[in-house]
Amino acid sequence: MSATVSLAVLDYGMGNLRSVEKAFERVGASCEVTAVHEEIGAADGVVLPGVGAFPKAMERIRELGIDEALVTAAESGRPVLGICLGLQLLFESSTELGGSDGLGLLEGEVAEIPAGGRKIPHIGWAPVTWHRPSRLGNGIRPGEPFYFVHSFVVEPREEDLIGSATYGGEFACVAGRDRIYGVQFHPEKSSAAGLRVLENFVGICAEAGE
Amino acid sequence: MSDLKRVIPCLDVDDGRVVKGTNFVDIRDAGDPVELASRYDREGADELVFLDITASHEGRDTIVDLARRTADNVFIPFTIGGGIRSVEDAQAVLDAGADKVAVNSAALNRPGLLGEMADVFGTQCVVVAIDAKWQDGHYEVFLNGGRKPTGRDAVQWAIEATRLGAGEILLTSMDRDGTNIGYELELTAAVVDATAVPVIASGGAGELQHLVDAIKEGHADAVLCASIFHYGQHTVKEAKRYMAENGIPVRI
Secondary structure, X not given: OOOXXXXXXXXXXXXXXXXXXXXXXXXXXXXXXXXXXXXXXXXXXXEEOOOOOHHHHHHHHHHHOXXXXXXXXXXXXXOEEEEOHHHHHOOOEEOHHHOEEOXXXXXXXXXXXXXXXXXXXXXXXXXXXXXXXXXXXXXXXXXXXXXXXXXXXXXXXXXXXXXXXXEOEEEEEEEEEOOEEEEOOOXXXXXXXXXXXXXXXXXXXXXXXX | OOXXXXXXXXXXXXXXXXXXXXXOEEEEEEEOHHHHHHHHHHHOOOOEEEEEOOOOOOOHHHHHHHHHHHHHHOOOOEEEEOOOOOHHHHHHHHHOOOOEEEEOHHHHHOXXXXXXXXXXXXXXXXXXXXXXXXXXXXXXXXXXXXXXXXXXXXXXXXHHHHHHOOOEEEEEEOOOOOOOOOOOHHHHHHHHHHOOOOEEEEOOOOOHHHHHHHHHOOOOOEEEEOHHHHOOOOOHHHHHHHHHXXXXXXXX
């Protein structure tokens, strides 16, 4: 019998974290919504959610010192999941609002969505194509739609690209390397398929802790 | 590929209970909102809208509590409308876990509210709800749950509201609401064609073909339904399957 997986959901004061917390609880994890370094260090996995602007988010994260706590956790092999803005923050830099450095856990940049003249932000359900097998996508039907709300997208290295969606043009929406993962969509708002992705991440955390 | 069209069950809520009126009078109780919302999530609803029609001022807290209980149990986006009069009102329900707020009378009384909300939360969180009725040779906007005419033209108000900061339009035909004879397609198409934001057609759905018509002929991005689902006439799953069979891209 494995113990309940404990997750640290990083709270840096941007966006509502309640839905993320409740969704993880629904799939059997216990969540601590926190910015306390010791709690981040003690968790089986770390979740970086967030909505809002990239530069402001990085500023808050640095002020709270949770960038160090997160990088330390990732380097020690603890699984990390970035959601929406959280995915973008895992990358090296973003062009949003004049530009800003990110956490650099994944290589690549963040740029405005290549919407081909379509309205930004991109809001709504969009089918996701999974390009390679990933624990995160276990049991997810090819082309299953997920719910998106975003204006920027990540540009990962080819080998870190796991899934993509289309809005005007194709864009990366699932990326990962080692146990560092990120999704552009909102799994906590993507019904059963979204919960399955979160459940898969909890499974990754359980394995990493064994 | 074209965007997936959305099916959005609407739950009218009075003091924490779901109700649905016929032409906004003659209300019948259809159950616990969170229970119903959770069922719709399982059936494949793409989003939910809760419209709070609680009259009393004390009832205001119940909608925040409803947003919280919904966010705890339902994992699709949802909108809260009814009685949102300020950025603070909006903040309370968004903090509780709602994804968007719908503003109706308050935006008509003070259009600047739409911009204030868009500045704080982003346009993607701001829905303008428009109740329109054919009168004096045009679609006129009505206030207070359809009781008070404003003299404003619905298409013009839709254009202005989106310019001010609304990121989506919830368009209800007062003539059709509760009638089950189908959406007001001319009204829907007029607003869709005049604006660049998604339009949710509302009022009049009585059979599944009406949902198809709203999208094919009304050009709507989403269809809002209440009684067709609440009373078990059709499930959301049936509705989406029917739409798919008729060539409409939906999430199934």
